[in-house]
Amino acid sequence: MTPQDQKKRKTAEAAIEYIKDARVIGVGTGSTVNHFIDCLIDFKIDIEGAVSSSEGTTQRLKEAGIPVLDLNDVDEIRVYIDGADEVDPHKQLIKGGGGALTREKIIADACRQFVCIVDESKMVETLGAFPLPIEVIPMSRSYVARQVMSRFGGQPEWRENFITDNGNQIIDIHNLDITDPIALEKAINDIPGVITVGLFAIKPADIILIASDDEIKVM
Numbered sequence: 001m002t003p004q005d006q007k008k009r010k011t012a013e014a015a016i017e018y019i020k021d022a023r024v025i026g027v028g029t030g031s032t033v034n035h036f037i038d039c040l041i042d043f044k045i046d047i048e049g050a051v052s053s054s055e056g057t058t059q060r061l062k063e064a065g066i067p068v069l070d071l072n073d074v075d076e077i078r079v080y081i082d083g084a085d086e087v088d089p090h091k092q093l094i095k096g097g098g099g100a101l102t103r104e105k106i107i108a109d110a111c112r113q114f115v116c117i118v119d120e121s122k123m124v125e126t127l128g129a130f131p132l133p134i135e136v137i138p139m140s141r142s143y144v145a146r147q148v149m150s151r152f153g154g155q156p157e158w159r160e161n162f163i164t165d166n167g168n169q170i171i172d173i174h175n176l177d178i179t180d181p182i183a184l185e186k187a188i189n190d191i192p193g194v195i196t197v198g199l200f201a202i203k204p205a206d207i208i209l210i211a212s213d214d215e216i217k218v219m
Contacts, residue, residue, distance in 0.1 A: 003213070005035070007119035011211035012036040016043050018115045018207070019079050023047065024069060026107040027061060028082025029054040029100040032117050036081050037064055051077055053107050054100035055165050071110060080111035084205070085130045085198075087122050091205045091219065092181045096133030096198030099164050105196050109203055116205035120212045127181055131157070131172035133198035138169050140193020145171050147191050152176065152184065168195055 001009065012035035019025050027033060027050045037057070040047075041064050049067035051074055052058040058068050071077075082104055086094040093116065095101050108114045132154070136144045145156035154176040162170060178184055181201030188197040208219040 004119065004121075007211035007213070008032040009035045009039075010216060011117040011119060011209045012039050013043075014209045014211070014216045015039070015081050015115055015117050016045065018113070019045065019047070019081065022078035024049055024051065024074050024077055026051045026077045026080030026082075026111050027053065027057055028080070028104055028107075029057050029098045030083045032083035032119075033057065033081065034060060036117065037061060037066070040064060040066060051107055053082065053103040054098070056098075057100075071107065077107065077111040078113065080107050080114045082108070082114070082116060084116050084118050084122055084200075086124050086127050087116065087118055087205070087208055087210075088124055088127050088181070091116070091208055092127060093200040093205060094127050094130050094132055094198055095200055096135070096170070097130070099133070099159070099162060099170055101133055101198040102135050102164065102166055102196045105200065108200060113207065114203075114205045115207045115209065117209045118211070120210055123210060126178060127199070128176040128178040131174045132176055132178070133159075134171050134173065134188060135164055135166070135168050135195040136171060137193050137195065141169050141171060144191055144193050148173055148188065151187070166195065
């Protein structure tokens with residue numbers, strides 16, 4: 001296991017403490033979350049089931065013997081565990097590097113507590129060094145890209161040969177200096193054709209677990 005993977009495993013293990021009394025949990029997408037799914041098995045966590053944020057996570061949960069539940073059939077998600085591509089000091093996030101941002105945002109909004117698990121490399125003072133993903137209806141891709149560039153700056157790039165689990169496309173906005181994440185999230189979401197933007201600022205994470213070489217920091 002690489003040093004990076006060791007940190008991911010440490011923060012995934014730390015997240016187990018937050019789900020021990022949960023009947024239903026939400027599970028995100030990505031390499032750190034994959035470690036968390038492994039921990040569900042290793043720690044023999046007994047849950048009724050999980051609401052999944054992507055087809056990839058659904059498959060991994062099923063392979064682990066964990067029932068996957070439809071959000072429409074769930075009254076409450078006690079805790080949602082997911083990673084992030086960037087985290088700022090206000091617990092605001094950029095997510096969507098894996099392309100699951102829309103389902104991730106739905107589950108994050110539906111849960112009682114969002115616990116974000118990251119290693120220290122994801123911590124930033126200002127969001128935007130990581131390209132900001134935007135899921136769009138395919139016919140609107142070029143229009144949305146032009147609108148974002150003219151109104152907010154940055155360089156849009158179409159994530160070619162990638163289709164989301166919802167059948168849509170993604171554009172990634174490079175070189176944005178995001179000084180007001182809440183305002184930017186609202187403004188981009190208001191552009192016709194946008195499904196959602198990978199800013200989690202209006203509803204940020206509740207808890208951030210940050211793994212370094214020596215410790216797990218709770219923010």
